Amino acid sequence: MPDNRPAVPRQLARDLLVEAGHRCAISTCRATTLELAHITPWVKTRAHDFDNMIALCPNCHTRFDKGEIDRLSMLQYKAELGSGGARAKIISAYRRLQGALDRWTKSIANLAGAQVLASAPSPDYILQARRECEREAGLTHAAVSDLQSVGDDIIEFLTEFIYDWFVQLASKTVDMEWPDYSESREERNGRLQRLNDALLELHLAVADALGLEFDELPVREEHPPSPQPRPLGAAYQHRRDAANR
Known part of the structure; x- marks a missing residue:
């Protein structure tokens, strides 16, 4: 052996x-x-x-x-095979969290846009945007809990930090304090850098939990390309062109 x-x-x-x-x-x-x-x-x-x-x-x-x-x-x-164990659960929960964060980010941006438009939309539109933001916050919290339940202490700490970062952003948006035009570029960049660092560290922690090197785990889930339509046969194409004339 x-x-x-x-x-x-x-x-x-x-x-x-x-x-x-x-x-x-x-x-x-x-x-x-x-x-x-x-x-x-x-x-x-x-x-x-x-x-x-x-x-x-x-x-x-x-x-x-x-x-x-x-x-x-x-x-x-x-x-x-149906029994992939803890590591299969980790990668699944990680991808769900990434998707939830993407959707929550979009809902926060939509709410901010609705509240700062020069021609203000109806109150119902803003209320709907707030409800969507709250819904995505709840889904993200559930995704965080799922990943924390299968990850280690490092994953738990990083997901908590990332979730809290978005909670603060969402809260400021609901209170109409974001976008914050009084914030300097250095402050804004520093705040975003802390988030990016945490997201990178989380990716490293997930890769380590899976027994993978950093470059073996794509940052985003890879989806197969959409199938391309098959080319029309020459005879069918000729009949369709004739019918369109």
């Missing part, structure tokens, strides 16, 4: 194989000859842990070791 690595306990091996249905965990492969792989390498963890291990065929295991399949993808394959 390399690196004086102890054998995987029999019950743990059985649990991992049952989790994957005794097939390669990569859904498009599903080969039946299997090996047990560590998502974060053994040399870093020095432990056999269910949440950090996955059943792969020799080919997929080799591709993973070569970097052809990255660790974030492997975490997703683990989560798709």
Whole structure:
């Protein structure tokens, strides 16, 4: 066994194989000859842990070791098995918090814009904007609680700081104290820098909790590109052009 690595306990091996249905965990492969792989390498963890291990065929295991399949993808394959463990919960909660913060930011900006417009909108419009801001605040608070419940002390501290930062901004907006035109550029930049530093530190803390390097965890969730419409056949295009003439 390399690196004086102890054998995987029999019950743990059985649990991992049952989790994957005794097939390669990569859904498009599903080969039946299997090996047990560590998502974060053994040399870093020095432990056999269910949440950090996955059943792969020799080919997929080799591709993973070569970097052809990255660790974030492997975490997703683990989560798709239905028992991805704490790390799958962390990345899911982190992405939900990012989305909630984005929506709350937009609602705060919409409320500020409604209140400072030269041609003031109706009171109902402002009330609706305030309610939307309050709703997004509540959703963000729930997302913060979810991430704190699965993260460590550092994640808990950083999410609390970020949430409080937005609470202060939202409160000032509701009280019509933001935008604050009396604030100097240095003060504004310093306040924004503290937020940006906390967001960066949170990303680092989440990556560390996942056993990933900083550059292995995209700052934003990657979405596949929208499918492009298939080109029309020449005959159909000719008929459509003729009908439009």
